[in-house]
Amino acid sequence: MDDAILEMRGITKRFPGVTALQDVSITVRRGEIHAICGENGAGKSTLMKVLSGVYPTGSYDGEIIFDGQPVHFNGIRDSEHVGIVIIHQELALVPYLSIAENIFLGNERKGASSLIDWHRTNAEAGKLLESVGLGENPVTPVIQLGVGKQQLVEIAKALSKEVRLLILDEPTAALNDIDSAHLLGLLRKLKARGITCIMISHKLNEITAIADSTTVIRDGKTVETLDMRGGDVTQERIIRGMVGRDLESFYPDRVSSPGEEVLRIEDWTVRHPVQDRNVVEGANLNVRAGEVVGIAGLMGAGRTELAMSVFGRSYGRDISGRIYMHGKEVKARNVAEAIDNGIAYATEDRKRYGLNLIADVCRNISAAALGKLSRAGWVNGNEEIKVAEQKRRDMNIKTPTVMSVVGQLSGGNQQKVVLSKWLLTDPEVLILDEPTRGIDVGAKYEIYTIINRLVADGKAVIVISSELPELLGICDRIYTLSAGRITGELPVAEATQENLMALMTKEKELAA
Amino acid sequence: MTSTKPTAAEETASESAPAAALHTGISDPRTLIMRNLRQSGIYVAFVAIIALFAVLTDGVLLSPGNITNIVLQYSYILVLAIGMVIVIIAGHIDLSVGSVVALTGAVSAVLVIQQDYPWWAGMVAAVAVGLAVGAWHGFWVAYVGIPAFIVTLAGMLLFRGLTLQVLDNISLSPFPSEYQKVASGFLNGLIGGQGYDAFTLLIAAVAVGGYAVFGFRTRLARIRYQQPVESFPLFVAKVLAVGAVVMYFAWQLAHARGLPIVLIILAVLVLAYGLVTQRTVFGRQVYAIGGNLSAALLSGVKVKKVNFWIFVNMGFLAGVAGVIYSSRANGAQPAAGNMFELDAIAAAFIGGAAVSGGVGRVVGAVVGGLIMAVMSNGMQLMGVDQSTQSVVKGLVLLIAVAFDIYNKRRAGATR
Numbered sequence: 001m002d003d004a005i006l007e008m009r010g011i012t013k014r015f016p017g018v019t020a021l022q023d024v025s026i027t028v029r030r031g032e033i034h035a036i037c038g039e040n041g042a043g044k045s046t047l048m049k050v051l052s053g054v055y056p057t058g059s060y061d062g063e064i065i066f067d068g069q070p071v072h073f074n075g076i077r078d079s080e081h082v083g084i085v086i087i088h089q090e091l092a093l094v095p096y097l098s099i100a101e102n103i104f105l106g107n108e109r110k111g112a113s114s115l116i117d118w119h120r121t122n123a124e125a126g127k128l129l130e131s132v133g134l135g136e137n138p139v140t141p142v143i144q145l146g147v148g149k150q151q152l153v154e155i156a157k158a159l160s161k162e163v164r165l166l167i168l169d170e171p172t173a174a175l176n177d178i179d180s181a182h183l184l185g186l187l188r189k190l191k192a193r194g195i196t197c198i199m200i201s202h203k204l205n206e207i208t209a210i211a212d213s214t215t216v217i218r219d220g221k222t223v224e225t226l227d228m229r230g231g232d233v234t235q236e237r238i239i240r241g242m243v244g245r246d247l248e249s250f251y252p253d254r255v256s257s258p259g260e261e262v263l264r265i266e267d268w269t270v271r272h273p274v275q276d277r278n279v280v281e282g283a284n285l286n287v288r289a290g291e292v293v294g295i296a297g298l299m300g301a302g303r304t305e306l307a308m309s310v311f312g313r314s315y316g317r318d319i320s321g322r323i324y325m326h327g328k329e330v331k332a333r334n335v336a337e338a339i340d341n342g343i344a345y346a347t348e349d350r351k352r353y354g355l356n357l358i359a360d361v362c363r364n365i366s367a368a369a370l371g372k373l374s375r376a377g378w379v380n381g382n383e384e385i386k387v388a389e390q391k392r393r394d395m396n397i398k399t400p401t402v403m404s405v406v407g408q409l410s411g412g413n414q415q416k417v418v419l420s421k422w423l424l425t426d427p428e429v430l431i432l433d434e435p436t437r438g439i440d441v442g443a444k445y446e447i448y449t450i451i452n453r454l455v456a457d458g459k460a461v462i463v464i465s466s467e468l469p470e471l472l473g474i475c476d477r478i479y480t481l482s483a484g485r486i487t488g489e490l491p492v493a494e495a496t497q498e499n500l501m502a503l504m505t506k507e508k509e510l511a512a
Numbered sequence: 513m514t515s516t517k518p519t520a521a522e523e524t525a526s527e528s529a530p531a532a533a534l535h536t537g538i539s540d541p542r543t544l545i546m547r548n549l550r551q552s553g554i555y556v557a558f559v560a561i562i563a564l565f566a567v568l569t570d571g572v573l574l575s576p577g578n579i580t581n582i583v584l585q586y587s588y589i590l591v592l593a594i595g596m597v598i599v600i601i602a603g604h605i606d607l608s609v610g611s612v613v614a615l616t617g618a619v620s621a622v623l624v625i626q627q628d629y630p631w632w633a634g635m636v637a638a639v640a641v642g643l644a645v646g647a648w649h650g651f652w653v654a655y656v657g658i659p660a661f662i663v664t665l666a667g668m669l670l671f672r673g674l675t676l677q678v679l680d681n682i683s684l685s686p687f688p689s690e691y692q693k694v695a696s697g698f699l700n701g702l703i704g705g706q707g708y709d710a711f712t713l714l715i716a717a718v719a720v721g722g723y724a725v726f727g728f729r730t731r732l733a734r735i736r737y738q739q740p741v742e743s744f745p746l747f748v749a750k751v752l753a754v755g756a757v758v759m760y761f762a763w764q765l766a767h768a769r770g771l772p773i774v775l776i777i778l779a780v781l782v783l784a785y786g787l788v789t790q791r792t793v794f795g796r797q798v799y800a801i802g803g804n805l806s807a808a809l810l811s812g813v814k815v816k817k818v819n820f821w822i823f824v825n826m827g828f829l830a831g832v833a834g835v836i837y838s839s840r841a842n843g844a845q846p847a848a849g850n851m852f853e854l855d856a857i858a859a860a861f862i863g864g865a866a867v868s869g870g871v872g873r874v875v876g877a878v879v880g881g882l883i884m885a886v887m888s889n890g891m892q893l894m895g896v897d898q899s900t901q902s903v904v905k906g907l908v909l910l911i912a913v914a915f916d917i918y919n920k921r922r923a924g925a926t927r
Binding site for chain 1: 598690697734736737738739740790791792793794796797799800803804806807808809811813847861866870871
């Protein structure tokens with residue numbers, strides 16, 4: 001056995017009525033990048049909460065040995081004290097404070113008078129930013145940075161605490177390919193400096209590219225730890241561990257037979273709500289019945305903005321252009337009109353824009369279709385529950401009853417609730433914005449299957465996705481969007497990741 | 513097609529909990545209580561507080577005369593609480609209702625007492641002023657986008673000032689006897705009775721019967737749609753318990769002065785608003801806005817319109833409360849309705865409404881208001897002075913919200 005910096009032995013964590021972790025053991029070697037994989041709800045986050053002291057000693061069974069010593073943490077401060085720092089998926093930065101203030105938040109650099117020494121704060125922050133490759137002024141407010149740069153600020157913050165074991169929870173989930181590549185490069189650099197890293201990720205290509213070992217967790221148990229240094233462990237091999245068997249394919253097969261055009265958008269231009277620039281410019285696109293059309297673009301290309309502005313002008317101002325349904329121009333000046341015209345939009349951020357997390361499954365499913373479930377303003381509550389039950393079965397939503405609160409479901413099941421909600425409005429066109437973000441491989445497959453069922457029923461589907469393999473796997477036709485302009489349209493047979501990426505970055509190169 | 517999907521997917525521990533007793537009768541009272549702890553907790557607290565003060569006051573609290581008194585004394589707070597809980601569910605607040613109660617009462621008093629208009633014209637005018645004030649608030653909150661806290665804080669000052677101007681800084685009284693009947697009139701003696709009012713008992717019996725029939729029909733519908741229901745004996749027990757409480761209450765009223773008119777108004781409002789919040793599209797949209805504003809917008813809810821009508825409705829109820837209060841006070845005073853907004857807000861929160869919006873019930877708010885009413889009344893009977901009463905009420909509000917947060921945290925921990 002190599003020199004281990006961390007050993008967790010026989011960790012068992014129980015919640016009332018549920019065993020979240022059962023006898024989980026994991027060994028992390030000093031100076032390696034150790035990936036942890038598992039489906040959503042497998043117990044990865046719980047394990048990290050045990051390690052970082054969020055769940056204090058005594059609330060779980062088993063032991064943690066860090067750097068040869070048994071450790072007992074009673075909170076995050078304890079674990080940070082020995083050099084274990086966790087960076088959560090949802091970044092924990094204060095938007096209106098500067099980069100430097102965020103880096104030293106709770107750990108302020110003070111002068112002799114125990115007031116904050118701003119020169120030292122900003123100078124040290126500058127050095128830390130340099131070491132993570134972020135060329136920003138330390139006094140810049142964090143709100144002005146993109147997600148990718150914020151992630152780097154988080155890492156700089158961890159470095160300021162003299163981190164020895166850095167835990168990253170889904171670090172690249174919200175990043176585009178370029179930012180992801182930069183982040184992975186940085187992790188390699190940190191490794192060279194002797195910082196051990198645990199990375200939770202759904203992106204198996206990143207894991208195979210960067211990890212030295214991978215531990216697979218399934219249903220609260222350790223399945224196996226794979227040594228990745230030989231380079232012979234494939235993504236398929238990891239998936240086999242995660243789901244317990246082989247997935248024949250990431251993407252279900254389907255027969256495509258597009259029919260009549262359903263939706264056409266012409267000359268669509270949208271201005272940014274506050275800034276003086278066009279977010280979408282002169283976009284033309286169409287989608288036919290029984291067709292899945294993809295929209296590819298880097299973050300900030302205007303994908304979501306395009307979709308939301310079409311969906312009842314939910315984004316932007318001074319919107320111009322025309323929307324046709326079945327060749328006839330329609331008005332969709334607000335969301336209600338868009339829904340009436342048979343358009344549905346499932347958001348990329350289901351927690352913020354898609355669901356009422358404190359309400360039950362039933363009321364979320366009915367939320368956009370109350371008009372159909374009511375007469376003269378009175379909701380038929382029994383009918384409502386009946387259709388919600390139906391959707392629960394059709395969509396295979398795993399919930400004890402439709403009366404359960406949505407916030408307690410896993411990501412994949414929440415996504416199915418969002419889809420159910422929109423299907424209930426009986427749309428002709430569904431715009432799905434990042435339909436599989438943050439959900440695990442098994443649930444992704446189910447979502448793809450649902451999409452196939454929809455187009456088989458003659459619906460038109462537009463999928464927006466950051467994952468090119470996903471678009472290539474499920475679409476008939478792919479548009480590329482760059483800096484608000486449509487830069488290309490390819491039938492899936494002619495599309496490859498390379499030529500799509502070339503089109504997605506086209507405009508930017510012209511501008512540069 | 514779906515047969516190829518991996519079955520191990522998504523089997524998080526919390527989801528694998530079996531759908532126990534679905535489609536069959538649930539009779540385990542523990543399950544029933546736990547399912548609705550947030551709601552049932554308030555009823556348990558209500559009963560406990562009644563029992564406590566009944567003992568502390570040697571039973572005076574539950575005497576016929578005193579029960580009547582509680583109803584008369586706190587009715588306008590309960591009317592305000594109904595509107596307030598809807599405002600709070602949508603994620604807003606209304607600090608102006610005390611001033612609006614004063615203004616509507618003042619307008620009514622000026623018309624009826626000074627200008628000799630008929631008594632009903634004063635009531636109509638008061639409600640109309642309430643509606644206008646509500647529309648004013650709704651305009652600023654919904655269409656201009658100013659937080660309700662600021663709009664109604666301004667309204668609190670604004671309408672208090674207008675009250676002083678309308679009344680010219682003096683009190684007006686008395687109202688004609690018809691006007692006074694709203695708050696202190698009784699329906700009694702309509703069908704006689706020996707030492708008690710048979711009419712009151714009849715109305716109560718009809719209400720209980722209606723409750724039983726309504727509950728039974730709901731139960732049948734739920735069974736038809738294959739939803740979980742409580743077992744039949746438990747259902748009967750529930751109806752009997754509610755019936756017993758209502759009939760006891762009616763019996764006490766019948767032995768005092770009969771059925772207060774204001775109680776009828778209150779019952780109609782509770783019933784109507786209970787249905788509006790739970791069974792109409794409008795009600796659903798109020799919850800949706802409070803639960804997640806962005807999601808509501810993207811679901812096609814016309815948020816501005818709904819917010820506007822929420823405040824118009826609050827104004828309407830403030831007008832009704834203004835009529836009741838001026839009727840009870842038999843006049844209008846410049847300082848009328850002072851701090852009513854705080855009582856109404858406290859009632860809503862004690863009744864289980866969430867500070868962050870999206871949660872709350874009309875019945876809960878009314879029970880929350882009654883808890884405060886029973887406490888105030890009980891302490892008055894015991895001769896506790898005003899300052900101590902205020903301390904106790906403040907602590908109860910704090911504990912109620914703390915309990916709510918504790919509950920939420922516990923629900924979160926079982927995830």
